[in-house]
Amino acid sequence: MLSKFHYGILFGAMSVSMAVQAQDYLPVLQYHHVSVSSPKSTSVTPEQFTEHMDYLKNAGFQVVDLRSALDDLQAHKALPEKAVAISFDDAYRSIYQAGFPILKERNFPFTVFINTEPVERKSRSFLTWEQMKEMEASGGVFANHTIRHPYMLRKEEGESDDAWLSRMTKEVDTVEALLIKNLGHSPKMLAYPYGESNRTIRTMMEERGVMAFGQQSGVVSADSDFENLPRFPASGAYAKLSTLKTKLDAKPMPLLAEQAGGDFATDKPVSIRLTFKDGKYRLKDLVCYVAGQGKASLDWVSENEVIATASKPFGVGRGRINCTMPDNSAKHYYWYSNVWIRSAPDQGYVSEKS
Structure with a gap:
């Protein structure tokens, strides 16, 4: 018979074991098409998607409902060990035709961010509300990707800032209403078309209780900006299983603060200032890569603070810096990414101060 002392030891050991098994971060995979005939840059073939899903199952990953997992992280509740979430953008019918059977067979929950204009006009290339209802019965969740998939930070010709914001508000609110009308509920999540947002748009999300x-x-943690969350692309050039494995093993970069100078790049090279939390990290092994340029220069301004700078300005479009650092076990990488927009005058982007 165990004494109170031995019960204490046993309970303590169980608590430690549970703590080890718990996870306080979440990688989220992003897909678009599941097809051999759609653009390769945004597609996985059914064979590739099967390979990905089989790896998740065989390697012991726990595929979780995205919104529930985000709520738990925000509330500092532990997720299952090796938790991961699956998402799709754009409501393509190939998700239903080729992706859904694979997910259903493995009982994996998933989220699809839908742009409703092609759904409402019954485009044959996009999901129907009836298909969505069928998918909901087997773990599917449908969320907001705006009506027409616009560049959310671009104004139309002659449009005022107020008119632009009103149009973007309609893009968001209309889809929320359609989700409730056709499916009876909304998870209050949104994926920004092209990933573009600014402080004004993110404030709109926060006011509506929408996670975006x-x-x-990168991976989501309690420290993430829940109006501008990261995901890992898993299509096109990122569909290789070896690449996917590295991302699934990623952890959030242990940052105390970050300063990126805003959402827009200029005609000067971008830089980002990262301040690390106290702890024993392999800071000497931190590497930051600039899209299309190679390694960023690193200037350590203190023991736990670094400035990563690109070697030259970005061209027009979206550019990014990705930073990785091995953890002490060398089995995982801490991961961080930031995206900037370099706009051209004729694109009509809103003020960089918005």
Whole structure:
């Protein structure tokens, strides 16, 4: 018979074991098409998608409902060990035709961010509300990707700032209403088309209680900006299983603060200032890569603070810096990414101060 002392030891050991098994971060995979005939840059073939899903199952990953997991992280509740979430953008019918059977067979929950204009006009290339209801019965969740998939920070010709914001508000609110009308509920999540947002748009999300995703890579944690969350692309050039394995093993960069100078890049090279939390990290092994340029220069301004700078300005479009650092076990990488927009005058982007 165990004494109170031995019960205490046993309970303590169980608590430690549970703590080890708990996870306080979440990688989220982003897909678009599941098809051999759609653009390769945003597609996985059914064979590739099967390979990905089989790996998740065989390697012991726990595929979780995205919104529930985000709520738990925000509340500092532990997720299952090896938790991961699956998401799709754009409501393509190939998700239903080729992706859904694979997910259903494995009993994996998933989220699809839908742009409703092609759904409402009954485009044959996009999901129907009836298909969505069928998918909901087997773990599917449908969320907001705006009506027409616009560049949310671009104004139309002659449009005022107030008119632009009103149009973007309609893009968001209309889809929320359609989700409730056709499916009876909304998870209050949104994926920004092209990953683009600014402070004004993110404030709109916060006021509506909507959690939103950009297109910077990384894992979600309680420290994340829940109006600009990261995901890992898993299509096109990122569909290789070896690449996917590295991302699934990623951890959030242990940052106390970050300063990126805003959402827009200029005609000067971008830089980002990262301040690390106290702890024993392999800071000497931190590497930051600039899209299309190679390694960023690193200037350590203190023991736990670094400035990463690109070697030259970004061209017009979206550019990013990705930073990785091995953890002490060398089995995982801490991961961080930031995206900037370099706009051209004729694109009509809103003021960089918005």
